[in-house]
Amino acid sequence: MVPFVRVIDILLFMQCLLISPYKSSPQMAHEVDVTEVTAVAGLMSSLPCNTTPTVPGDKVLLVLWYKDKYGKYGKPLYSFDLRGEKDGVSLIWANEEEDRVNLNIQSEPNAVLNFLTVQDSDSGMYRCRVDFKKSPTRFKNVQLTVKVPPNEVEFMDEKGMRVQGEIGPYMVGDTLVITCDVLGGWPESSAVWYKNGENIDTSWQVITQTKSRNTLKLDGLTRGDQGSKLTCSGSNNNQTIINLSIYLSI
Incomplete structure (x- = not known):
């Protein structure tokens, strides 16, 4: 008989796999495409992520945005989760600066991560992951470069x-x-x-x-x-x- 604590550990591990940005996918067999975005500090900037399914009529279940920190993708910055939802969406922001960043899911065919007032510290590599009901999971990298104007x-x-x-x-x-x-x-x-x-x-x-x-x-x-x-x-x-x-x- 498997100890109860061991069962809990296994379930937690499986949950981590479900939200990991490195989930196994045919697309991960080769390097993920990179889109470069240049922004100006203090102004608005948008990072696009294509949410068009490869299977006609399919639907999006989950959109996750991550930021590369020292070569690793940890906790999602923002998520759009339709798993288990009948109506509406569930938005989860994993950063304290919720009023400065938002996710626009109405700009089809993209789910756009908007920085309302982008900062120099926002520069870096971002990764978007899109899970569909039937289509393969899609990954997209966006390199954000923030220019700081002279003062x-x-x-x-x-x-x-x-x-x-x-x-x-x-x-x-x-x-x-x-x-x-x-x-x-x-x-x-x-x-x-x-x-x-x-x-x-x-x-x-x-x-x-x-x-x-x-x-x-x-x-x-x-x-x-x-x-x-x-x-x-x-x-x-x-x-x-x-x-x-x-x-x-x-």
């Missing part, structure tokens, strides 16, 4: 002194030299100069991983340059930009 722009004159608001006064015929540093963020940012809204210099360079620099040189200043608006713009993505302007005094 500061500063100006320096030809002597290396910080300036703001206005630079000058200069004499007619003088040469203006002003440096723009775009600071913070990851990866490195651009640093582009504009004069009265017109792009005049894109020759920026990376000083450190968190500092990009563009030194603007304007020869032969004229009276027409009085009050010109010089703007330096920095960005490392196509969704956010940081600007700082200074006015030229002649």
Whole structure:
């Protein structure tokens, strides 16, 4: 006769197998496909997982999202469970930040894990597992890369002194030299100069991983340059930009 405690251990082990992201499946015989998603810190980001069954008319029973931690997939981050449910769904969030992440199951053919305000710490490899009533279990990996925008722009004159608001006064015929540093963020940012809204210099360079620099040189200043608006713009993505302007005094 098998001891009662031993029976409980066996049942618990079988339950772990049922929710393991490494459940045996024909798809696991080869490397799982990876989708790459790039996001900007502080904005919304979505990770897709296809829930279309291979057997016509089949239904989804379970969707699990995991995050790779040191090469291992542990407790699910989010689950959509229809096993044993007659109406509605059962959502289980295994993280304390429930108000920042949600699962959208209405965006067919995907079950989308939404980060309402994605953070740098959210970067990493995620795995989605979909169990069907008849179709084979499907696995999908999503590599999330979070870009952190730059957070500061500063100006320096030809002597290396910080300036703001206005630079000058200069004499007619003088040469203006002003440096723009775009600071913070990851990866490195651009640093582009504009004069009265017109792009005049894109020759920026990376000083450190968190500092990009563009030194603007304007020869032969004229009276027409009085009050010109010089703007330096920095960005490392196509969704956010940081600007700082200074006015030229002649």
